[in-house]
Amino acid sequence: MRTTRTAAALLAACALVVVAGCSSSGGKEAKDSPSTGGKGGEPATTDRLKIAMVTHSGEGDTFWDIVQSGAKVAARKDNVEFLYAANKEGKEQAQLIQTYIDQKVDGIVVTLAKPEAVQDAVKKAVAAGIPVVTINSGAEFSKGVGALSHIGQDETVAGEAVGEELNKRGRKKAICVIHEQGNVSLEARCAGVKKTFEGSVENLNVEGTNMPASTSSIEAKLQSAKDIDAVVTLGAPFAAASVKAKEGAASSAEVNTFDLNEEVVKQLKAQQIGFAVDQQPYLQGYLAIDELWLNKTNLNVIGGGKPILTGPALVTEKDVPALEKLTADGTR
Secondary structure: OEEOOOHHHHHHHHHHHHHHHOOOOOOOOHHHOOOOOOOOOOOOOOOOEEEEEEEOOOOOOHHHHHHHHHHHHHHHHOOEEEEEEEOOOHHHHHHHHHHHHHOOOOEEEEOOOOHHHHHHHHHHHHHOOOOEEEEOOOHHHHHHHOOOOEEEOOHHHHHHHHHHHHHHOOOOEEEEEEOOOOOHHHHHHHHHHHHHOOOEEEEEEOOOOOHHHHHHHHHHHHHHOOOOOEEEEOOHHHHHHHHHHHHHHOOOOEEEEEOOOHHHHHHHHOOOEEEEEEOOHHHHHHHHHHHHHHHHHHOOOHHHHOOEEOOOEEEOHHHHHHHHHHHHOOOO
16 A cells, blocks of 8 residues: 555554553553553453544445444443444534533544534533544544544545546546535545646536435436546445446446445455545544543543544555455454
C-alpha cells in the first residue's frame, strides 16, 4: 500500500494503539493507574463507562459495520458499554446526540458530515461535561464544536491522491459519484480529485439509499458520454454498482473507489476495480473509544488536539493476498 501522509502521522496513530494496549507498570501500584487488562483478554479494571456513537450512516453501508467492529473490540477491552445510533439526516443525528446527553453517557463519538445540523447538539454535550471525539468527516469543524480531537483521513488530501493516481493511469475524463448530497467530506474528496487531476472531472449526484436507482444513474451517464474513462465512487457499495453500470453501458471506463470491504477486494482481485482508497474505518472506531476511555480515566488528550490520521492509502490488486482474510473478518 502506498500511503500519502507523512510517516509521523502514521507513527502517531500507531503509538495510540500501543498506549491503549499496555498493562500498568512502573513506580506506582497497578491500582493507582488505568489498567487495560492486557493479559488474558481481561477487560480494564476501571469503572464501567457508557460511550455512545452517532453517525450519518445510511442503510446497507458496510463501512459503518467495520467502524463498529473496531469500537466494540476497544469497548470490551476498556470495560465500556458501547451504544450506537445512526441516521443519514442531520436533524435526526442531532436528536440522537441529545438523547445520549439526556442519558448522561460518559462520552460521545460523532461524525460531522453535516456540521450545521449537528454542531449545536455537540456543543451542548461538551457544555454538559461529556467529552466528544469526532471521526470520519468534518475534521475542519471538530475544534470549533469543542471536540477533544478528530480521527480520520484528510479528505481533500485523499482526493488529491486519487487525482494523481488517475494521471499515472493515463485517464482523461472522470465522473466523481456523490451518494449523499450535502456531505462535506464527499464534496471535499471530489474537490481534491479536481485539484490534481489533469483531465476533466464532473460530479454525479445519485440517490445513495436506493442502489438500483444509483446504478441506473451511473449507467445512463456512461451511455451518454462514451469518452468517460474513469469512475470514482466515494463508498465501497457504490463500486459494485458502478461495475454493474459499466457492463450495462458497455463502457471501457475504469472503476475506482474510496473505502474497502470484502466485495471490493474481490473486485480488485478480478481487476474489475483499478484501485481503492483505504481510510481504515476499524481504526477510527477503535481509537475513538480508546481515546475517550483514556481521557475519562487518565485525562489523556491524544495528538494535542490535532487530527489523528488513519489514511489515506491506495490499495491495488497487489495488496489483495494480505487483505482477503481481514476484509472477510470485517476488520478492513
